[in-house]
Amino acid sequence: MCSGTQENKLRTPKKKRQPRRVTSKDNFDVDAIRRHVYDYYLRKEIPILKKLVTSLRDSELFRGQKSSLAKVLKDSGFSYKKADKRKILMERHDVAMARCNFLSNAKRIEDWSNVIFTDETWSNAYHTVTKNWTDDTAASTGSVPMGKGERLIICYAGSSKGFVSDALLAFKSQKTVEYHEEMNAEVYEQWFEDMLQLLEEPSIILMDNASYHSRQVDKMPSQINKKQDIIDWLNRHGENVDNSMLILQLLNILKTKKRFSKRYVIDEMASKYGHRVIRIPPYHCQYNAIELIWAQVKGYAARHNTSPPFTANKMMDLLKNACAQVSTENWADVVQKTKNIIITDWERHLAFDNLEDQEFIINVSERSSSDDDDETSSDY
Incomplete structure (x- = not known):
């Protein structure tokens, strides 16, 4: 029998494949997503999940759904906070401070x-x-x-x-x-x-x-x-x-x-x-x-x-x-x-410091009462 015929094909019979949730990203993909979020703030835009999913797909950085992106962001040191009754994406204060201290030392x-x-x-x-x-x-x-x-x-x-x-x-x-x-x-x-x-x-x-x-x-x-x-x-x-x-x-x-x-x-x-x-x-x-x-x-x-x-x-x-x-x-x-x-990244920090209008950027502690909310909320 010739190899390549239908009978010789390797198959798993009657196996129903489940759709895969896209939550696994390597470290450099995660860094690209983080920078994408930062760019929203530099443009003075609020990064909510609905907008991020679309812009990340357009940039070919992420192809999953909102729930998957929420998990990737949370595992990368981000959380969502409330500002003016609207949930926005914020980086954890301890992570941001650790990066700032590192960059301050490394640039020297x-x-x-x-x-x-x-x-x-x-x-x-x-x-x-x-x-x-x-x-x-x-x-x-x-x-x-x-x-x-x-x-x-x-x-x-x-x-x-x-x-x-x-x-x-x-x-x-x-x-x-x-x-x-x-x-x-x-x-x-x-x-x-x-x-x-x-x-x-x-x-x-x-x-x-x-x-x-x-x-x-x-x-x-x-x-x-x-x-x-x-x-x-x-x-x-x-x-x-x-x-x-x-x-x-x-x-x-x-x-x-x-x-x-x-x-x-x-x-x-x-x-x-x-x-x-x-x-x-x-x-x-x-x-x-x-x-x-x-x-x-x-x-x-x-x-x-x-x-x-x-x-x-x-x-x-x-x-x-x-x-x-x-x-x-x-x-x-x-x-x-x-x-x-x-x-x-150090120059990005300087750019944040030089923003004239920061009214939607708030200082937050590492945890917030809103941390327990549904991270896949349609408002988010």
């Missing part, structure tokens, strides 16, 4: 050749290209098994000069749910200190706020801590307290320490070796140039993972080969692109 960088970008990612043993030309027959069907297979976790750092030599960390995950369970503070801090010693000159290190990047030195306790831990911490910080005091009294004293400056293990480790850490704000991975390098690395691994064996060891070799294929020019290009994005 004079030598971008000494900026180190670091991040972690993962890949599965069955990772391969997701689309290819096929006529739905067995003859044009790949041999990669169904599912994901074993998982690898990788961590690296690089600059416009390329990857930091000998700084690759890659290991096989023993869990299948969440790779952050194994890339913890202990593992990351040991890798980070080793990487710092490989840097040839003082550098600025850009990283996100993952929990294992952010272990605090002498962290301020809270009500979940033991009473004695709170007493010990307060005594170390100039308060004369003892066990005769009630826990509520101790917690009230803690409130007076809210301006206590957080110190991070990673930051102090970097300072010891003559380097400085700048933290990227939440939901803004476009400020981390290594994200584009990861796309190149994982794309290479996927295109070459087409035949057995589909194992973690083979994927490890593919990832190492993929990293070796990343050139200095590739790194220089993505660093320049990242620098341009940072400069553009």
Whole structure:
């Protein structure tokens, strides 16, 4: 029988396909949507869902419905607030402030050749290209098994000069749910200190706020801590307290320490070796140039993972080969692109400050009573 005949076609009988809700967007798509929202404010227009869905479709940035867009926006740090009895889209205050602080620091960088970008990612043993030309027959069907297979976790750092030599960390995950369970503070801090010693000159290190990047030195306790831990911490910080005091009294004293400056293990480790850490704000991975390098690395691994064996060891070799294929020019290009994005976003902040009429822009706290309203309301 000839391949390609009707009888030889691969089909799933009587399977009713459900319409897919478009809520999955990669980080760079989300950034494009965020900038689209900002443009509404620069034009002094109110960004409501009904208008956003239409303009995003016209710009080919989003093709889903209002409910899907609402979820994407909320997951990107936006919420909707009420102003003059009309719901409008506002960015969370804490996210906006984190971005403003980051941009204020980043714009002062004079030598971008000494900026180190670091991040972690993962890949599965069955990772391969997701689309290819096929006529739905067995003859044009790949041999990669169904599912994901074993998982690898990788961590690296690089600059416009390329990857930091000998700084690759890659290991096989023993869990299948969440790779952050194994890339913890202990593992990351040991890798980070080793990487710092490989840097040839003082550098600025850009990283996100993952929990294992952010272990605090002498962290301020809270009500979940033991009473004695709170007493010990307060005594170390100039308060004369003892066990005769009630826990509520101790917690009230803690409130007076809210301006206590957080110190991070990673930051102090970097300072010891003559380097400085700048933290990227939440939901803004476009400020981390290594994200584009990861796309190149994982794309290479996927295109070459087409035949057995589909194992973690083979994927490890593919990832190492993929990293070796990343050139200095590739790194220089993505660093320049990242620098341009940072400069553009800072200029956007300046443009907001210079708006003469801001009567529809309101200051909001991180949460609002309107947060519990129906986010897919037709008015929104």
